[in-house]
Amino acid sequence: MVGDKKGKKLLVIGAFLLPSLLSMALFNLLPILISAVVSLTDWDMLGKPKFVGLLNYINVFTEEKSYIAIFNIFKFLIGYIPLVLGLGLLFATLLNRNIKGAKVFRGMFFIPVITSWVAVSIIWKWLLNGNTGIINYVLSLVGVQGPVWLSDFFWAMPAIIMASVWKDVGFVTIILLSGLADISNDYYEAAKIDGANTINQFFKITLPLLTPTIYFILVISLINCFQLFDQVMVMTGGGPAGSTSTMVEQIFKNAFKNYRMGFAAAQSWILFSIIFIITLVMNKLQKRWVNYEDK
16 A cells, blocks of 8 residues: 555656656757767758768867857956956945845846846947947046947957946845855854954955855856857957957857858857866865855
């Protein structure tokens, strides 16, 4: 009887899970397997795929554009992560205080996060317009001649970074706020008794106990950096002269503009491998600097 009940329970669970499992297999696992097969072929989406083995992967590593895209990603990463993390930590610390309207400010910070990247990119494209943009107008008021942001080889990437930080800092702030809420006040009360000032409390209590949250943000941010696409396509299209070109932007263009579907699939798998390796390395290194309260 017990075995029959257990079997019926498993059947009921399976029946409820089956639609989700089927959809996951059909729309996630199957395309992944197909892309792996396509990456071994030369296919323009019109003719018959021609098997070329690992040639597409070799071409990715020998093509200069691939190295430029990876270099641009690291350039974006170096500018984006310190800014979004630093500002997020600052805003989270301020919003964590008992001030009037704190909940309203939290909601305001999160509005850009839920706004479409296309809409945000169009707004920032207008703000950064070299001739009629508000940012250059404000700079002119203090005697500074602003650059033609999105058409300048040097300033195009900083412009993308600014737009990305503005949109994502609300997400980082809310995540850090949740981390701050988990820190017990007992630590701060004990520190006050020992004579620790606010700065010492921040560096000796707040920051160490926030490391698990910071680690989570770093992993998510790194993955997002390597998947940089929407703002680049809308604001610069990968230009000028490839200064904002990224792997995902190249994958899109190779697949749907140049009809090099096999090459694009190989780029996708290489991008996945890079993200996977970096995530593994970060997971290994986090044991050295992430402090968990229960340890």
